[in-house]
Amino acid sequence: MSTKEEKQRIELLQGTLDLLILRTLLLGPAHGHAIAKAIEFRSDDVLQVEQGSLYPALHRLIKRGWISVKEGTSENNRRAKFYGLTAKGKRQLVVETSKWDQLAVAIARILRPAEPRAPQEGKP
C-alpha cells in the first residue's frame, strides 16, 4: 500500500469532514460514535466516512477551540466524551457553510456551464 496516495485523500477530505462535524453538532452535543452515525445516516449512507478519521478531525477542532469536550453518559450508561459546538465554532460554521456554498456553486458552474440553472432543476 502506498501511504502517499492516502495522505492526499485525507487532506482532500479534511475541510469537508470538519464542516460535517460542526454541522452535526449544531443539533446538540454528541459522542464520537454518534457523530459518525449521524453523518452516515443524514447523508443516506452516501458518505462512507472511515470512522477512525473522525478522531484526528475532532482533536483538530478542539485545538482550534471550535468545539469543546465534556464528560457525560452515553445511551447505554457508559462514561463517554461529548463534543459540543462553542460560540466560536458556531460562527465558524456560518463562515465555512457560506464558503462551501460558494465553492459548490463555482464548481457547478465550471462543470456544467451550459446549464446554469441545472442545480435548481435537479432538485424539484
Next chain:
Amino acid sequence: MNRRKRMLNDLDQDIRDHIELETQDNVARGMSPEEARYAALRKFGNVTRVQEETRVVWSSGWLEQLLQDIRLGLRVLPKSPGFTAVAILTLALGIGANTAIFSVINGVLLSPLPYKDPKQLVIIREHESLPNVMDILRQTRAFSQGGGINVEKMDYIGPTEPVHIRVGSINAGFLETLGVQPMLGRIISPGEDVQGGPRLATVSNHFWQNYLGSDPHALGNTIQLGGNSYTVIGVMPASFAPPAEHADVFVSLMARDPRSGAERDLHFMHTYWRLKEGVTLVQAQADMAAIDHRLAEQYPAEEKERKSQLIPLHEWLVGNVRSALLVLFGAVGLVLLIACANFASLLMMRAVAGRQELVIRAALGAGRGRLIRKTLTESLLLSVFGGAAGLLFAKWGTSLLLALRPEELARLSGIHMDTRVLLFVLVVSVLTGIVFGMAPAWIAAGADVAEALKKSGRSTTASTMGHSIRKILVTSELAVALVLLVGAGLLIKGFSRLRSMNPGFNSANVMTMYLQLPKTRYGEIPKQTQFRRELLTRLNSLPGVQAAMVTDIPLGGNYVGHHFVIDGRAPVAVGGEPKVQTLSVMGDYFHVMQIPLRAGRDFTPLDREEQPLVAVVNEEMVREFLPHENPIGARIRWAGDAGPPQWMTIIGVVADVKHLGLNQPTDPAVYTPFSQSDEAWRRFMTLAIRAQDTSAGLVEEVKRQIWSLDSQIPVSDVHTMDELIAVSLAQQRFNMLLLGLFAALALILAAVGIYGAMAYAVNQRTHEIGIRTALGAQRRDVLRLVMRDGVKIALFGIASGIAGALALTRLMASLLFEVKATDPATFAGVAILLALVALAACYIPARRATRVDPMVALRYE
C-alpha cells in the same frame, strides 16, 4: 500541554468505546458477535494510524517529531552499548583529531594578527639601517607609517640576580605602525626619537609584571639597562608582542646609541610598514624599487646592491608553516574519512540487522520519510555525541600539540577553542551524521515490505546492496590508510636521515651558555680579552671540564657575515665582495666541540694580540673560494676596512659544521681568535663546556666562576648541545609525529573496519558454511573461502591506495628531507605492513568460521 496529554491519554479508551458501540450496533443488525467486531474494526480503519494522526494534531510539527525521534534514539541507543560505544569512539577520534588541527590552523592561519588593520602591514625581507628607514619614510608614496626594531640582550640588574632582558631598539614609527595602544602611559613620540633625546622606555606587560611588581604607578620609575637609566613612560597590554621578535622593553635606538643609529651600512633592523589606504602590494613594490634605485645612486658605497622585497606580514609569518599545516589538515581529513566510512559501515550493519523492526513499522503504516528520519536521527545523535567526545579529544590533543610545537609555530600561544572551532565541530558532526547516515537510512527504509516479510529478513536485496556498499567502504578505507601510511613513512624516513646527519661536531656532554659584557665597563677589546682569558682559565681548572668560547654557537640561530677579499685576486667592486660566516673563538674550541681538523694546524695560545693575524676556515670555504690552491698560507682580509690592509693568514682547515640547522646547507666560514678581533661591539660570546656531567651543578659552578670575576654579568640561554639539536629538529619532528599519529589512527580504524566487515560476512554466511562443512569441506577450504573475500578487498584497497599516494605525496615534497615523494622502499614497506594488518583482521573471523559446527549452523534460524 496538559490538555494535550489528557486528550491523548483518553484516546485509546475513546477508540475502544467507539468500536464497542459499532459492534453492538452490528449485533443489533443481526451479525454474529465475531462478524460484528470484524466489521466494526474494518469500518474504523487503521487504529495505529488514527492514533498517530491524532497525535500529530497536537504536536507542534517537525520540531516535536524531531524531539520524539531524539527521545526514541536516546532510549534505543543504550540498548546496544557495543555498537553505540564503537560508533561514538570512532567518530570522536576522527573529529577530535580534526578539531585539534583545525584549532591550530584557526589560530595560526585564519585569525587576524593582533594589530590594527593587519592586512595593511608588510615587511621588507632585508634588514635595514635606521638612516635608510628614515629615508624610505621621507620618500615613500606607498606607506603611511613604518618602523624597525632590533632586539638585543642587555643586562638588567633585577631584584635578585643580574638578568638578560631583551631590549627592542626601535624608532618611534615601530609601535605606531603596529597600532596597538599602550595599557598605561604612552609610547615614544617622534620628537623624543632623536639624537640626544631622553632615555625613555616603554615596557612589555611581562616586564611590568615580573620586575615592576604590576605597579599601576610604575610610570616615571627608572630602570637600569646596560649601565644606563631609562624612565618608564608606558606599559604595553599583555596581548601585545612584536610580530616576530621577543622584546621586554622598547627604547629609542637614536637615544640609546646615536652612533649605530646613524650608520647607514649597519643593516640590523627588521622593519614593518603600513600600506596607505588603497595602495596595492604591487604598487608599493614598484615605489620601493624606485626608492632603492635612488638610495643606491646616492650612497654607492653602502647601498649599491639594494633590492628590497615587500612581503605581507601575515604571509611572512605563517609562510613556513602553512604547507606543513595544510598537509596535516589534509591528512587528518583523511583520518576523518576513514572514521566516517567505519561509521557508515556500522550503521549499515545495524540497519540490516534491525530491518525486521523497520519492516514491521512500515507494515503498520509508518511512512518512508518517517523511517528515514528515524534512522537518520539515530546517526545524527551518534555523530553529535561523537563530536562532543571529539571536543574532549581535541582539547587534549591541542595541549599535546602545544607541548610539541616547534619554534616556528610561535603564534600557537593564541590557540584556544573559540566559536569558530566549536562551529567547525558542529558542522563536521552534523554533516557526518547526515551524509554517512543517509545511505544506511535509505537502504533500511527502501525495504519492500511484502518481499521482506516473506523472506523473513534474510539476504534481501537491501542487505546485499548494503554488503557491496560496505565492501566499497572498506576498500576505500584501506586505500586512504595506505596514503596516510606512505606520507608518514616518507616523513619518518626523512627524519631519520636528518637525525643521522653529521652536524660536524659531537653534541654529547656539551653545555652552552650566553654571556654579554656590558659596554660601560668592557667597551675596549683589551678589557674584553682579559675577562675572557681569565674566565676560561678558571673554568678549565675545574676538574673534568674543558671550556672554550665562540661568538655564535652552532644551531643557536645566529651568525654574523662579513665581506672579504682574497690576497692576489683581481679587485672586486666595493660591496660586491664574497661573504662568509665569521666566528671568533677562544680556548680550545675545535677540541671542545670535537670539530675535526682537516689540514694545517689549530689555534694555539700564541695566536693572540700583537701576533700575526691568523684564521682557520672550513672545508666549504676552501671548496667555494680556494678550490685549486693550497689554502694553508693563503691570505684574506675583511672588505671595507679603513687604513692599511690587515691580512690574515689561513693556518688550518676544519670540517664543515651545520650552523643553521641539520637540513640547511653549510655556509663558508672563517674562524679567528677573539684576541685578534678589532670589533669592539662583539662583546657577546657563548661558552661551550665539555664535561662528564652537564647537570645543574655544573651550571651553578660556571655561574659562580663568572660572577666571581664580575658579579653583574648576566648569564642566559643555558642549553646542552643536544637540546639545541632537538630544537632545530622540532618542526620536522612535529610533522613526523603528527602524521605518524594520524597514520597509526588510520591503520587502526581501517583494521577495525575490515575486521567488522569480515566478521559480519562470516556471521551472515554461518548457514552456508555449515552446509559446506556438512558436505565435507575441510577447515582449510572454509578458511580459503572466507579469506578470499578479505584478501580481494585488501589487495584492491592497497592497489588503489598506492595510486592515490603517488598522486598525493607530491604535495608534501617540501616537507621531505632527502627522500623522494615516490620513494619505492617506503611504498613497498607500507603496502606490506597494511596487507599484513588486513590479513590479520580477516584471519580472526575466518578462523571462527572454520569452527562452525554444522549441526548448530543448520539449526540457525
